[in-house]
Amino acid sequence: MGTLQAAPLTVTDDRGMAVTLPASPQRIVSVLPSLTETVCELGQCHRLVGVDRYSNYPASVRQLPQVGGGIDPNIEAIVALKPDVVLMATSSRGVQRLESLGVKVLAMEPKDSAGAQRVMGKLGELLEVPDAQRIWRAIDAGVSAAAQSLPPAARSLRVYYEVSAGGYAAGTGSFIGEMMARLGVQNIVAPSLGPFPRVNPEYVVRANPDLIMIGSRNVQGLELRPGWRGMRALREQRVCVFTADESDVLVRPGPRMAEAARLMARCITEKGKK
Structure with a gap:
């Protein structure tokens, strides 16, 4: 704050690329919701221009200009905003195109809790916000409190969490799977399948979970999936359907992860009774 001469800043992103900026960026375009939320949680929402x-x-x-989707952003619209840096997912198709146009890109895509913590730290460095880890400590405390609110019986619950359309599930290695473990429930998805595997309907039928968590966007036709009508979770209506807003909280590895834990804990408490 007190220095007149801004010092160059180098931050290494999730690709292992060291990105050097002449100073902490004042014009930021973010095309990943969890990164957008983190910038704002760090008190720097005013630097976002798209x-x-x-x-x-x-x-x-x-209210900000929108530059398309995160995977296939509108490159021209981003360039027109003259950003100092663009924050985007490593999987985004726009990374190389923007860099070829001379735009600085930080590509970050946390898949697990450690990744979310690391990204918060990196954004703290980028934005020159001291003690960015205070956000993480608050999240951690919030998740622990949610876990402590659950009855011991919750530990025997076997849960299937469907993240998005097409049968993409939360695996044990994802931040959602890790949160399920902290809440003490058992994930029916085998660890070997990876963080967000696509599982076929029969896999879920064979596993026969006690409880299903799913977003309202994907719940249509659940009982029409092969064999699902006979599953205990559907027969006994042990299905938590999260609203679109709740799903946004749950599937973003950002500053609202403690709120996500509370939503899951509420589901487990209301629907998980054996």
Whole structure:
């Protein structure tokens, strides 16, 4: 704050690329909702000049220019905003194209809790916000409190969490799977399948979970899936259907992870009774 001469800043992203900026960026485009939320949680929302169409929290970011989807952003729209840096997922198709146009890109895509913690630290460095880890400590405490609120009986519950359409599930190695473990429930998805595997309907039928967690966007036709009508979770209506807003909280590895833990804990408490 007190220095007149801004010092160059180098931050290494999730590709292992060292990105050097002449100073802490004042014009930021973020095309990944969890990164958008983290910038704002660090008190730097005012530096955002554009976001992807899915960045909708906090409410103030909805007024910003939208530059398409995170995977296939509108490159021209991003360049027109003259950003100092673009924050995007490592899997985004726009990374190389933007870099070829001379735009600085930090590619970060946390898949697990350690990744989310690391990204918060990196964004703290980028934005020159001291003690960015305080956010992580608050998340960690919130998740622990949610876990402690659950009865011991919850530990025997076997849960299937469907993250998105097409049968993509939360695996044990994902931040959602790790949260399920911290809440003490058992994930029916085998660890060997990876963080967000696509599982076929028969896999879930064979596993026969006690409880299903799913978003309202994907719940249509659940009982029409092969063999699902006979599953105990459907017969006994042990299905938690999260609203679109709740799903946004749950599937983003960002500052609202403690809220995500509370949503899961509420589901387990309400629907998980054996």
